[in-house]
Amino acid sequence: MSGPTLRQGSDVTMARPRIVVIGAGFAGLSALRRLEQRIPRGAAEIVLIAPNDYMLYQPLLPQVASGLLTPQSIAVSLHRVLYRTRIVPGAAIGVDVDTRTVVVRRISGDLVYERYDRLILAPGSNTRVFDIPGLIEHGRGNKNLAEAVYLRDHVLAQLELANASGDLQERVERCTFVVVGGGYTGVETAASLKLLCEEACKRYPHLRAYLSWHLIDIAPRLMPELGHNLGQSAMELLRERGVKVTLEVSVKEVSENKVTFTDETVLPCRTLIWTAGTSPSPLNAGLGLETDRGKLVVGPDLATPQRPEIFAVGDGAAIPDLSKEESGALCPPTAQHASRQGPVAADNAIASLLGRPKRSYYHRDLGLLVDLSGRDAVARPLGYEVTGAAALALTRAYHLYALPSGPARVRVATNWMIRALLGGEVARLGFLNLRIDTLLDSEESQQYLTPEDAHERALVAVGREH
Template sequence: MNPQRIVVVGAGHVGLYAALRLSKKLSRRKAEIVVIDPQPHMTYQPFLPEAAAGNIEPRHSVVPLRRELKKCRVIVGEVTKVEHARKTVTVQPIEGPATEMEYDHIIVAPGSVSRTLPIPGLSERGIGFKTIGEAIYLRNHVMDQLDVAAVTPDPEIRKAALSFVFVGGGFAGVEAMAEMEDVVRDALKYYPELDQKEVKFVLVEASNRILPEVGAKMGAYAARQLAKRDISIRLETFLKSCVDGNIELSDGDKFRAETVVWTAGVKPSPMLDVTDLPRGPKGHVNCLPTLQVADDEGNVLDGAWSAGDCAQVPDLTNPGGWCSPSAQHAVRQAKVLADNIKSVVLGGLPKEYRHKYVGSVAGLGLYKGVAHVYGIKVRGLPAWFMHRSYHMSRIPSFNRKVRVVADWTLAFVLRRETIALGQLHHPREEFLEVTPPLRKPEDKPEDRTTVGAGTR
């Protein structure tokens, strides 16, 4: 009997953990596991703020797929079509023609992307915070702005360079802003031309509070701590425009800023648009508590599974609600999903996913944090330690755990690195400048009596 083929679309929290568990639970005689993702690594997104701040090496916040998934077939490419009616998936690899692959089971877990709005100037000026590339770019950009401010004689350019706007008061926005404020504060020790009082950090949030995941009291505490660091928090406020760096907020405030970071929520990956799977009103894949894909009438689509940010999964601990798009749910759903597929492959029945949200932890920069776990509220250094401990325990592989702890240990002993590597974003620019263009055949030959004169 041929092994059943299990295709995993997306190697985020759900895809990686599910594939890893399946590869351990099912022998190769029972199942062939194929993982498809545009990147050859999984990004542990909770560590993006720390990577951007330089607390950990950026490479240590990602997990190489081929090293971790030794018993799986890894394909680096994009899924351009899923026809579950035929149980086929079309893959466009990095090079070469697209190929069609049949499957017995498919896990659709491409995750989410930034939820943006048609705000003037956002596409030209905004910086996202969903990938390791964006985290590195933000760090380099912020450090570059300090260099600009330190040398410009124009007070308006200086003011704009030292103004940083973060849109979105959830985990990503608050943690990224708090870490970058720490970075700027540390870096100013090496810029005698600049004064901390000139630096302006603004957090724009459309609702009436920040960090709703940790509760109202902890969110209020976080706001007070950020305010003590002269961070301006604008609640119930929207970004109206950022054309050419001219910031316009819904509360009427207008100023210039060269840095606009967008962290205002996520939406399901647009990859779902090329599938024939049933979806909910907000574009998520419609799932049952067993993590099986189902139509509007609740009829199961044989062999189709989903979980994580892109899935609409009923929260059995909160009747009528849905599981939140968090890493906590994604990791636990991946475990149940893998066990359910194993059970079905071996002739058993799937079980329902049930997990009560135990709480959240958030970092507010070095040695600062808030936590609300199992009804217990913690703040300051203990919450920061809980935040780091929890995420260190969750990042896949012993290799990454050791490297992250080593980074933290070195950062504790040595001073923070405040270096911008902006050339990473345009690595061939200098080479192109010094490389002469190829002379066309119709061009006249140069006068060899004058060219290079005096060089011999």
């Protein structure tokens, strides 16, 4: 698609404008790639502010949590796809719109300040939580690589501990898993981790009698965006695998060893995985610009009305959906939309520097694909409902197409092939409850007892047995 190109010597008010992009997700990365494509070397400075030097392909996180994919498979190195962007490794913690300055806390902890002439905000979203007693203390997430790897270790650890325990109640608690959220992430997480547990139970066949997976959601059906038929198909596939799906119910309270639902059902459980939606980045609230439920309000050109030099895209922006007839419709926070909003924001940032007209964002949703791991998937491309092997082929082909680098595609495809040919691995990676702040932390040298302490503790234990 054609668009404005910023050239050296263009009639621009500033000699060498600086375009700053916050966030390297689908929206941010696609904006940066368009900027590099349209801006000749030396005509403007392109800056990215992001805490990591990779773009995380979030749709495949459940497969990392289950071990189907290795973490580096979906961590696309920015250095492979960006060539002229200066990367500031840190988090944008504030923006002064008057002086056009971004406050950045670098990964080293110190603060730096980045001036901008045009700003593209794509900071993504955070996990949405509610005022549920015990949720923050005892809930687990699956929104980034660290959480996915930790979640895998945690689930496998529960099975190992259950196997080693002679306490029946403890076994029941450790073998019961609850996933909250009937959207894309929750359904795929439940499906993937249930398969992981089935593989792990080949070592501990006696635990199969205790193994219990639950998926709950406050909505009346799973993934309503799929339509009634496919949502029903997904639910039936989950139930066939042994996942108990309960709808129109939420969580009332969470403790270390049980979960209480709003219908007063109590489950003995030591693992609650929370995937019940997201909330916009807290960065939005500090800009002093108009928001809609935390999202920055923008026009069809993706610019904020009060500050036209600021553009917002992705999960944190309330973007009019021009493909819908109803007034006030907003684009859903999906990777499909975000990856298409980024280039439009980039083109409009360049157009605004050149004093040229900006274009509106328009995209008709192409559908949704859900990979349930194993050999199951459901898909709704272009309004057509597909299940079975055809849906799985479509889903995986789309992921390979959407991954933004060749090496990432090869890694993901190779992981899938290895699993199909050789099966999976169920060993923990050792990240559970581990902090590495000093040289010897990973070896946990401080945990060892002196002879006197060991003797004292042993006496106490022997006394309890008798």
